[in-house]
Amino acid sequence: MARDKWNSRLTFILASIGSAVGLGNAWRFPGLCAKFGGGAFLFAYIICMLVAGIPLLMMEISVGRKTRGGAPKAMRGINKHFEAAGWAATTNAFMIVTYYAVVFAWCILMAVVSFKFATTNSTVETASTLWQDTIQTTWGTSFSGAGGNIPILVVLALLAAWGLIYYCIRNGAASVSKVVKYTVFLPIAMLIILAIRGFIKNPNLGDALGALFVPKWAALGDVNLWVNAMGQVFYSLSIMMAIMFAYGSYLDDGANIAEDVMIIAFSDLAVSVLSGIVLFTTMYSVGMTTEDMSASGIATAFIIYPQAIVKLTAVPWLNAIFGFVFYFMLCTLAIDSAFSIVEGVSTAVSDKFAFDKKKTTKTITLIAAAISVIYITGAGVGWLDIVDHWTNAYSMIICGIMEALAVGWFFKTNKVLDEINKNTGKFKMPKWWFNTSIKILSPLALSLFLVWQLIDLIKTGGRYNAADYSLAAELIGGWLITIISFSSGLIIKLICKYNKALGDRVKAVEAQEKSWDEMGAANVRIETQKVDNQDIEDGPVPFI
Secondary structure, X not given: OOOOOOOOHHHHHHHHHHXXXXXXXXXXXXXXXXXXXXXXXXXXXHHHHHHHHHHHHHHHHHHXXXXXXXXXXXXXXXXXXXXXXXHHHHHHHHHHHHHHHHHHHHHHHHHHHHHHHHOOOOOHHHHHHHHHHHHOOOOOOOOOHHHHOOOHHHHHHHHHHHHHHHHHXXXXXXXXXXXXXXXXXXXXXXXXXXXXXXXXXXOOHHHHHHHHHOEOHHHHHOHHHHHHHHHHHHHHOOOOOOHHHHHHHOOOOOOOHHHHHHXXXXXXXXXXXXXXXXXXXXXXXXXXOHHHOOOOHHHHHHHHHHHHHOOOOOOHHHHHHHHHHHHHHHHHHHHHHHHHHHHHHHHHHHHHHOOOHHHHHHHXXXXXXXXXHHXXXXXXXXXXXXXXXXXXXXXXXXXXXXXXXXXXXXXXXXXXXXXXXXXXXOOOOOHHHHHHHHHHHHHHHHHHHHHHHHHHHHHOOOOOOOXXXXXXXXXXXXXXXXXXXXXXHHHHHHHHHHOHHHHHHHHHHHHHOOOHHHHHHHHHHHHXXXXXXXXXXXXXXXXO
8 A cells, every 4th residue: 555645845844834833822822921921931932842842853753754654653663562652642642633623613613703793792791701602611511401502503613623624634645735735824824914913003012022022031930831831842843642753654765854843843933923922912902911811722712812802993893804814813723733633643543454544534533523522512611621631731741751762762862863864954953962852851851741740630639620620520531531542552452462353454564564673674675686686787887
């Protein structure tokens, strides 16, 4: 079966930027800047990106290209005992996309109902409750009574979201290549439009830019700032989510990974900063400050920002247009990240079982869509909050630790570095930078991040939000989903063991796979054979 391939270098870069640049850039990054000293958080974010984000991104893409596989196959290529780590990342990513698609649906819904910002009764109060009234959330986790309601508008928005996600990846890299040419540039264009609007006749422009860019250096002493900066880097760059292994596996051997990753990482940073400019200038222009902003992306986008929209101008219909542009921009940001997650999961499954890729993608999309219905009920926001917290604060971080340990301590990092620098020109990833990060700094930083989260969990008696959520919801949405993610490798192994047909298929696939060293030796033999054949056909090859 022929493997998917990117049709150009630009397509790969755009697809990777599209995956990396998501809703977290548009709303969570500005919110964290507001909470943690503006420029101080930006400074910490850049440090974390350089120390851990870029090296880990290079590692995933290069290992994916070398092994020609998704996360489980790639990790097995490093060390067969770490295949389970690949499955943990893949399963965790699947859990994430089940609710990420719902957030995408909310963005679609808000874009559709943005005309309400132009109605005569559109006030700050009605704007702040527009989203929650439309989705009819109870803010709790009980499905009884109003908690079991599913508004028809939200159902239609969810169907549209999943339909668009599947359409973008229906033919793998081929269809993704066609889509990203539009979905990457559209949100940037709209962010620029919104940023320009934030600069025009803004009496508080200086205060807005100062709040975003001028560091409050004392904030750097807050451990929470560094924990959140590191977490935002991992979440924003799409690492530890099985995506970049898959995207790397579609690269040809001539790709310049070192340079491409730098372009991807700094493009992601640029969009985050641009989003910060949009949020800060818009909100300050209507008299709001960082005190009114929230580190919660959902609160910022759906509750706080609408209050600014209705106060943008004295012309209601113009406010509605800006509201539509903002939410349509969020839609274009969300779709790339959503379909890239499904693509990463689909690649992992089809690699393992030699299933037809297109059918696998369709099946995974349908299963994920069915599960996502939970999050559009009246209790959906509460369940989404729980699952989001556990998949990001615990599962994703543990996956990162396992990846860094696998490459840094159970493999030779120089081999991975050689793959990264295989076709580099002026820029090469320095050995000291890559090795220090993968072997020491990344696993150490991730471990400290995890310990910090666990300490908070212990302090609250193992609960995330006991005041608003039931114990059963937290056990299922938190503990159980995390256990499933990290036992998924064992579950798949047991299924293959007791399902002979499936087991035989897996054995056939694994028999064709080679370890990193064996692949290198095989390539040498192939090249040698090519030279021998050339000698036979054309005579001796001249010595140069």
